[in-house]
Amino acid sequence: xxxxxxxxxxxxxxxxxxxxxxxxxxxxxxxxxxxxxxxxxxxxxxxxxxxxxxxxxxxxxxxxxxxxxxxxxxxxxxxxxxxxxxxxxxxxxxxxxxxxxxxxxxxxxxxxxxxxxxxxxxxxxxxxxxxxxxxxxxxxxxxxxxxxxxxxxxxxxxxxxxxxxxxxxxxxxxxxxxxxxxxxxxxxxxxxxxxxxxxxxxxxxxxxxxxxxxxxxxxxxxxxxxxxxxxxxxxxxxxxxxxxxxxxxxxxxxxxxxxxxxxxxxxxxxxxxxxxxxxxxxxxxxxxxxxxxxxxxxxxxxxxxxxxxxxxxxxxxxxxxxxxxxxxxxxxxxxxxxxxxxxxxxxxxxxxxx
Amino acid sequence: xxxxxxxxxxxxxxxxxxxxxxxxxxxxxxxxxxxxxxxxxxxxxxxxxxxxxxxxxxxxxxxxxxxxxxxxxxxxxxxxxxxxxxxxxxxxxxxxxxxxxxxxxxxxxxxxxxxxxxxxxxxxxxxxxxxxxxxxxxxxxxxxxxxxxxxxxxxxxxxxxxxxxxxxxxxxxxxxxxxxxxxxxxxxxxxxxxxxxxxxxxxxxxxxxxxxxxxxxxxxxxxxxxxxxxxxxxxxxxxxxxxxxxxxxxxxxxxxxxxxxxxxxxxxxxxxxxxxxxxxxxxxxxxxxxxxxxxxxxxxxxxxxxxxxxxxxxxxxxxxxxxxxxxxxxxx
Numbered sequence: 001x002x003x004x005x006x007x008x009x010x011x012x013x014x015x016x017x018x019x020x021x022x023x024x025x026x027x028x029x030x031x032x033x034x035x036x037x038x039x040x041x042x043x044x045x046x047x048x049x050x051x052x053x054x055x056x057x058x059x060x061x062x063x064x065x066x067x068x069x070x071x072x073x074x075x076x077x078x079x080x081x082x083x084x085x086x087x088x089x090x091x092x093x094x095x096x097x098x099x100x101x102x103x104x105x106x107x108x109x110x111x112x113x114x115x116x117x118x119x120x121x122x123x124x125x126x127x128x129x130x131x132x133x134x135x136x137x138x139x140x141x142x143x144x145x146x147x148x149x150x151x152x153x154x155x156x157x158x159x160x161x162x163x164x165x166x167x168x169x170x171x172x173x174x175x176x177x178x179x180x181x182x183x184x185x186x187x188x189x190x191x192x193x194x195x196x197x198x199x200x201x202x203x204x205x206x207x208x209x210x211x212x213x214x215x216x217x218x219x220x221x222x223x224x225x226x227x228x229x230x231x232x233x234x235x236x237x238x239x240x241x242x243x244x245x246x247x248x249x250x251x252x253x254x255x256x257x258x259x260x261x262x263x264x265x266x267x268x269x270x271x272x273x274x275x276x277x278x279x280x281x282x283x284x285x286x287x288x289x290x291x292x293x294x295x296x297x298x299x300x301x302x303x304x305x306x307x308x309x310x311x312x313x314x315x316x317x318x319x320x321x322x323x324x325x326x327x328x329x330x331x332x333x334x335x336x337x338x339x340x341x342x343x344x345x346x347x348x349x350x351x352x353x354x
Numbered sequence: 355x356x357x358x359x360x361x362x363x364x365x366x367x368x369x370x371x372x373x374x375x376x377x378x379x380x381x382x383x384x385x386x387x388x389x390x391x392x393x394x395x396x397x398x399x400x401x402x403x404x405x406x407x408x409x410x411x412x413x414x415x416x417x418x419x420x421x422x423x424x425x426x427x428x429x430x431x432x433x434x435x436x437x438x439x440x441x442x443x444x445x446x447x448x449x450x451x452x453x454x455x456x457x458x459x460x461x462x463x464x465x466x467x468x469x470x471x472x473x474x475x476x477x478x479x480x481x482x483x484x485x486x487x488x489x490x491x492x493x494x495x496x497x498x499x500x501x502x503x504x505x506x507x508x509x510x511x512x513x514x515x516x517x518x519x520x521x522x523x524x525x526x527x528x529x530x531x532x533x534x535x536x537x538x539x540x541x542x543x544x545x546x547x548x549x550x551x552x553x554x555x556x557x558x559x560x561x562x563x564x565x566x567x568x569x570x571x572x573x574x575x576x577x578x579x580x581x582x583x584x585x586x587x588x589x590x591x592x593x594x595x596x597x598x599x600x601x602x603x604x605x606x607x608x609x610x611x612x613x614x615x616x617x618x619x620x621x622x623x624x625x626x627x628x629x630x631x632x633x634x635x636x637x638x639x640x641x642x643x644x645x646x647x648x649x650x651x652x653x654x655x656x657x658x659x660x661x662x663x664x665x666x667x668x669x670x671x672x673x674x675x676x677x678x679x680x681x682x683x684x685x686x
Binding site: 074076124128130131132134135142146150151152262269273311312314315319320322323324326329 | 418479482483487489614656674
């Protein structure tokens, strides 16, 4: 009744090409942003920030990165965590070796470093397709795991192989308390989400989707596969690199090479599948789902008075993840984002669906 | 010899040169060298065992089965746990039944609803199956380290003492594994060439629609059950050698580069690929690792963790369809 675009006329091309063409959507998004920026910092507890919101936001950023590559360009990657690791270690080395550098520049540079590595490992995608490529990206995963564990320069010759970071300092302000960290991450995620959203609406994003839908046909109509695939790898890795740097600096604080292992790569892929391939919004849904589900599983049985051993919970988690993946692929291959779209469509027609 | 094969030949020649290089080092005795190669071949056989399961399923149904490693772990766990209560042969028989049931369930709940979906969707579904099996196996069978005792003496045997100085050490269970793998290959070859079912499988391999018309559900169950039996053999051999534990899965992941190196659709490819990867990574670890550690001041070797993947990657760059894979032609 309230959610409908009747009477909202588009008089200019600008108005027609807005990200959110319906006024109610814009209002809703503005409300969400106001809530996230102004209300949440006032009401949330440190636990909520540190265990729920900050990791969720960073995961969402990483999931967007994976989604650009897998969902939009159709190149399966099982090595996403490797690019997060590149971002995290680049940021660490930049901060340690060039302390006077602004953290935002550090973030950008670690993203660029990850993008460079991503392009190197993206080169095989020009010759290898589909499932072969999935296995080829495993090479990135295992090689990077090994590189950061073994080459001591990356960890600044730390004897244990793990690194620890200082709190983030930006323009003389130190982000130490959970709400401050949350706002920092939120601001970066919002800006980069906007970037991603606009990118996939641009000619680059369209080229990616053409390649995804049928690469030979895309080539025939004049899209350069080399350009499209390599930019997809680069941009995806850039997002992953920034997410990795944030994950290391803001969420973990200190980490060891195993923090960015194959399991994380698979999780990121699951976020994209469950959230919705080829949907920026879906990346947020997927990240929320994958991050909150284990926490939920850990706490609910205890709250209900059914104590479960930690190992049982972790096994249950594996089973539920696995079953859900299969369920989603069968029931709704387009993921949670699709359900959201269906809900919106229903709402538009409500209360007179005919 | 056409020019198409030239890059492959060059790559193989380079590999051979790489393999021969350690012999030039002064402190490498021929006996030690042969021992390393043999060790590599043995672990290669183990990779091949897992990889065969992949190749079988891919050949017959076009599904890239990420869950093969999980199936190996699951099979090994059930053998180990059931064998605690009954003799080994009975445990093996029971596990065959379990794996067949598993194949049926997977077909019913996962594959049948996804018929005619894209390969990538099926692949991700098997990712889900892999996660589920990992959790399920450990919930049902427990998550400790278990043993499978095949009754083979553990101590190695010295052979060829008169050819090489000091002889060559060979593990008996490795020899058994190699023999089992050979048996399995012969068995599978007979199954695919001689039995009506096997022939039917080959006939429907590359046409889902044709498969449907003669009743794929059954065919898929059979393929997955056969892959399950392959997983049992792999699980038994692995389990008796390394102990049955969760980390078995990481090792089983190595079967992925093996199959893409050999070509996804080819059982012989899985074997040759396994052997190449096995020997390659063993030699890299033994001979190349120390050099790297010394040159770059690394915090330890362990390049066998990625060597197989990078090797497969390089191979794919030269020959995207793998060694024995079928060349794929895209049409709009």
